Amino acid sequence: MTPLMRIKGFAEHCLLLLSQILDSRFRYGKLQYLVERKGYLNTTDQTSWEPADNLDNAQEVVRDFHQLYWNKPKPGK
Numbered sequence: 001m002t003p004l005m006r007i008k009g010f011a012e013h014c015l016l017l018l019s020q021i022l023d024s025r026f027r028y029g030k031l032q033y034l035v036e037r038k039g040y041l042n043t044t045d046q047t048s049w050e051p052a053d054n055l056d057n058a059q060e061v062v063r064d065f066h067q068l069y070w071n072k073p074k075p076g077k
Helices: 053-070
Strands: 004-006 015-027 030-037 046-050
Touching: 015 046, 015 053, 030 053, 046 053
Parallel strands: none
Antiparallel strands: 004 015, 015 030, 030 046
């Protein structure tokens, strides 16, 4: 099943399909993930930095990302 990513600032109930997480970082004290969206191949909207809260519906993908890249910024660090 493809995880959904909620874009809170985009629209009240906007959900996008998450392809994969590419990176993570802290920006202004908040955790963000660089995500790749399904259906946006070769467009400027294909990837974006999203707040961790936007990936609440994709916790399995987040967990898999951190297992693979254990040294990347993560919640609670």
